[in-house]
Amino acid sequence: MFGVVVVGIGIAGRVRIRDLLAPLPSSAPEKMSVKGFISRRTLGDEQGVKQISMEEAVEREDIQVAMVCTENTFHEEHIRRFLEAGKHVCVEYPMTLNYKAAAELHDLAQQKGLILHEEHIELFTPDFKQLKKDVAGKTLEDGSLHFTGGPLKTGFGFLAFSGIARLTWLVDLFGELSVSGAAMVEDKEKNYTKMTVQLQTEKQKSIIWVEERGPNLPRVKNINFRFDSCSMTELPNAPREPVGLFMQDLVLFGQKLLGQLPPAQLQAEQKRVLHCLQLAERIQQLSETTA
Ligand code: NAD
Numbered sequence: 602m603f604g605v606v607v608v609g610i611g612i613a614g615r616v617r618i619r620d621l622l623a624p625l626p627s628s629a630p631e632k633m634s635v636k637g638f639i640s641r642r643t644l645g646d647e648q649g650v651k652q653i654s655m656e657e658a659v660e661r662e663d664i665q666v667a668m669v670c671t672e673n674t675f676h677e678e679h680i681r682r683f684l685e686a687g688k689h690v691c692v693e694y695p696m697t698l699n700y701k702a703a704a705e706l707h708d709l710a711q712q713k714g715l716i717l718h719e720e721h722i723e724l725f726t727p728d729f730k731q732l733k734k735d736v737a738g739k740t741l742e743d744g745s746l747h748f749t750g751g752p753l754k755t756g757f758g759f760l761a762f763s764g765i766a767r768l769t770w771l772v773d774l775f776g777e778l779s780v781s782g783a784a785m786v787e788d789k790e791k792n793y794t795k796m797t798v799q800l801q802t803e804k805q806k807s808i809i810w811v812e813e814r815g816p817n818l819p820r821v822k823n824i825n826f827r828f829d830s831c832s833m834t835e836l837p838n839a840p841r842e843p844v845g846l847f848m849q850d851l852v853l854f855g856q857k858l859l860g861q862l863p864p865a866q867l868q869a870e871q872k873r874v875l876h877c878l879q880l881a882e883r884i885q886q887l888s889e890t891t892a
Contacts, residue, residue, distance in 0.1 A: 603689070603858055604664040607638040608655075608679055609671030610647055613693045614638065616847045617668050618648050625848055629855025636664050659686035666858065669693065672756030673763060677702045680717065684709050689716040691854045695765040696874065698758040700882040704875060718854045719874050722846035723766035724773060727839035735837060736774050736826070741802060744826040745809040746771060749818040752792040760785070760796040761881035761888075764812040767822070768877045771810065775802050777876055783887035792816055798884050 607617050618638060624630035637653035638644075644652050658664055659682060667683040669676055669692040677697045683690050684706065696719045697703045710717035723729060748767050757763040761783075772778060782799035793815035800808040826833045844852075856862050 603633045603666045604636040604661070605633050605666040605668060606636060606653065606658040606664050607650075607668045607670060608658075609669065609675070610638055610640045610642075610644060611670060611672075613847070614668075614670035615647065616845075617670055617851075618650055620845070620848050620851050621668075622648060622650070624855075625844060625852060628852045629859050629861065630848075630851045632859060633666065633851075633855060636661070655682070659683065659688070665689060666691070672754070673698055673758045674756045677706070680706050681709070684713060684715055684717065687713060687715070689718075689858060691716075691718045691720060691851075693720045694769075695719070695758070695762045695881070696878065698762050700875070700879045703878045707871060707875065716854070716857045718857055720847075720850045720854075721766065721769055722850050723770060725846045725849040727842050728836050729770060731837035731839040732824075732833075733774060735833065736828075739828040739830060741775055741804075741806050741808075742827045742829060743807045744775075745811070745824070747809075747811040747813070747823040748821070749813045749815075749823075750820040751818060752814050752816055753794070759881070759885045759888075760794060760812045760814070761798070761884035762878075764796075765877055765881055767810060767812065768880055769873070771800065771808060772873055772877055772880075775806075775808065777803060778808065778880060780880055780883045780887060781807075783884045785888040796884070796888060800880075 605621055607614050618635060621633055621635040635650050637651050637658065638647055639655055639658055640652060666689045669679045669690060671679060673695055676692050680690050680692055706717060746767055748764060753763055778800045780798060781801050784797050786795040795813040798810040800810055802808065822836060824833060824836055
């Protein structure tokens, strides 16, 4: 059994505790047992799980795994602390708010023989799974992905990092990308931000990624992909699946802990994670120079 501590009790942290307490039957998370949680607030008890201190979590030998569910600005410090203490880490996306730290943390995990997993629930949505099937075998001519949503909470970082799920979709659909331009529009008084990024596929096809956040914007993704044979202007509407998104991610993480996944799959995933963080950093640099 792997003893687990959950760090940060927001939306994600609560779901993690819920899933750890009731794992999918006959799945890898049945080998995980939640031992406590860490919070900056004094919460005492969450779903019957006890609050413990960071010091206790890193020292306890019956805790081998940390699930980092804090705001993005804290991820790097928490991951480092747990890896240095010899614990496996699952972190909610984005792993860090800069590429260099993520690469260092991956190296640290490798040196210590530990799993460092970045959650990507957006790859488990039924809509995305269907989209991936629909895109397979088609040749992209150009495309766009436009995300809108409410204002970003503090501590979630630059838009290219907080929105890494959209970038991950694009890389998973169309392969490695490069950044040819990026610009930001910001109205602090209105709590409004818009990032527009020009990406290119390895075949030099253009993809525009827009991340737009403001008080009255609905949480929506709009796509417009033009292929040689057809165009897609709407996301597929696939039926809900019985297993929740965070549970699917927990199964993947559990399989990594149990050594059940082929090395080639692990390497491809690590490459994708680091590639997306590198793109996000490049986008941030370009946006800052054009601001
Ligand atoms: P959240 O705002 O609910 O919680 C974030 C942090 O804020 C937690 O550490 C929590 O301890 C703290 N917090 C929450 N309520 C608080 C309060 N009343 N007072 C003081 N502190 C409080 O954010 P979240 O949605 O849980 O996101 C956490 C991480 O999960 C982020 O890295 C995010 O990118 C990632 N993530 C979240 C989702 C999701 O569906 N919520 C999906 C994918 C990834």
